[in-house]
Amino acid sequence: MNWNSTRRSFDWYSFILGVLFIIAAGIAFVDPASSLMALVAIFGAVALLRGIYEVWFHDDVRRLLGRSPVWLLLMGILDIVIGAFLIFHLGIGMRLLPIFFAIWFIVDSLTGLITSGLLRSFDKRYFWVSIGLDVLGLIVGILLLLKPVVAALTLATLIGIYFFIEGVLHIMRAF
Structure with a gap:
């Protein structure tokens, strides 16, 4: 089964979300010190939008697979709660x-790794990109959790990297 043959059309929502992620990454890279408060607000807004997207995408996956991926719905709700809190x-x-x-x-990385099996049957290139980025995200997440002081000092750059990765993945998903 080909991923593109099962899709309705170009996914504008995913594309716009990807572009917003990349814009947020640019803000983080250009002026990290003065943009930290703005990044918190942007991070919250992106988390909120992403949560809404994941809840919406959950319904598409349910229709495609014939079963409800509860983990995707829970991830979407968690993103909405985090986003609202940060805002x-x-x-x-x-x-x-x-x-x-x-x-x-x-x-997010664990969720991506768990769901990567679904991607393998649809698009091998996206599967391998997703696996690589999810493993990298898992390693970075664990390091950040173990070293929160380092995370606080490099937060704007790390947020920029994360937003860029997510932006690329969402733009890829749009096509």
Whole structure:
């Protein structure tokens, strides 16, 4: 079965989300020190949008596979909760962001690895890119969790890297 033959059309939502991720990455790389508060708000907004997308995508996967991937729905709800929290509590979000970010890296990467088997039958190239990025994300997430001080000092750059990776994956998914 070919992934492209089962898709309705170009996925504009995923494409726009990917572009927003890449814009957020650019902000993080250009001026990391002064943009940390803005990055917390952007991180919250992107988490919120991503959660909405995952809940929506859950329904498409359920229709395609004939069963409900509960983990995808739970991940979407978790992203929505984290996003809303960060948007409405920027100060607390800045202090907790290294921990949130590490946990999000780990959970998101594990989710990607768990679901990668589905990708293998649809598109081998996307499967291998996804596996590589998810393994890298898992390693970085664990390192961030073990060294939160380092995470706090390099947070803007790490957020930029994460946003860039997610942007590329979403743009790939759009096609």
